[in-house]
Amino acid sequence: MNAVAVFVQTVKAGSFAAAGRRLDQPANTVSRRVQQLEQQLGVRLLQRSTRKLSLTGAGREFFERCVAGIEDIENAQRSLGEGAEVRGTVRAAVAADFFEFFPIERVRRFLAEHPRLKLEFLLSDAHVDLIEHSIDVAFRAGELEDSGYVARMLGVSQDLILVATPEYLRASGMPADVAALADRDCVIAPTAQGRASWRLLGPDGVETVQVGGRFAANTLLSQVRAVRAGFGIGLVPRVVVREDLHEGRLLRVLPQYRRDGGGGVHAVYPSRRQLPRAVAALTELVEGFFLELETSGACSGAETKSERRSGG
Structure with missing residues (x-):
């Protein structure tokens, strides 16, 4: 189980060195643990190069089967030690123009409410691989591709x-x-x-x-x-x-x-198991914004002063 946990952390961190920092172990120890796991399983899980690590086909399947269980154990440990505190680092993938419409002030207040939380946003119009980029949640609008990830609708489609x-x-x-x-x-x-x-x-x-x-x-x-x-x-x-x-x-x-706009706005997760508190809290923040838009009519066609002047 420990070797599997090391493998999962390595994939999420993106390198042996980054995983070592998370686990407080030397990078060569992390690498050796993953090699031992590969020998026990009889398959190669990671392709190693001088630039980066990448999952093999067998490695991706093994990771997807194991990550939920490992995360459940980690979440249980955190819950015992943290109580109800929202903490840790959350990596979120959003559209390149996300902060054009989502008020950055809401993020500032959110971080002020949770001083032990750190947010990292990857802004791109491309649908990035959540596992490869260690993404905890992606917020996507429109029709979703059949990617095998878990999705939950947060709001209606945007006209x-x-x-x-x-x-x-x-x-x-x-x-x-x-x-x-x-x-x-x-x-x-x-x-x-x-x-x-x-x-x-x-x-x-x-x-x-x-x-x-x-x-x-x-x-x-x-x-x-x-x-x-x-x-x-x-x-x-x-x-x-x-x-x-x-x-x-x-x-x-x-x-x-x-x-x-079609398809609505969704939160997309790489795992089906229970979300870490910090990821759930960020999702609630984004969902609340879109619910407010629906209530105020910003998504459904409410008339504005300028629309009335233009004949709307």
């Missing part, structure tokens, strides 16, 4: 809406209908054709229009910033621009149209 600056709309005119978007500058993701297909749900069902513009960017955050700078009309999540709409910095375009 995407059409917005632009008042200055741009004064110069170019408010589009009268969906078809008119084809003649406007729209902020899109880069495509081989130079144009994107927007499927919008309106009073008469789904309508599709091919749009393009002079500025394209491959991240949502860059697109939102371009829209705020007056580059054109963007199709962006309502939650990201809720303050811009409220303050009148952006206006709704064709407010009777939207696109369903």
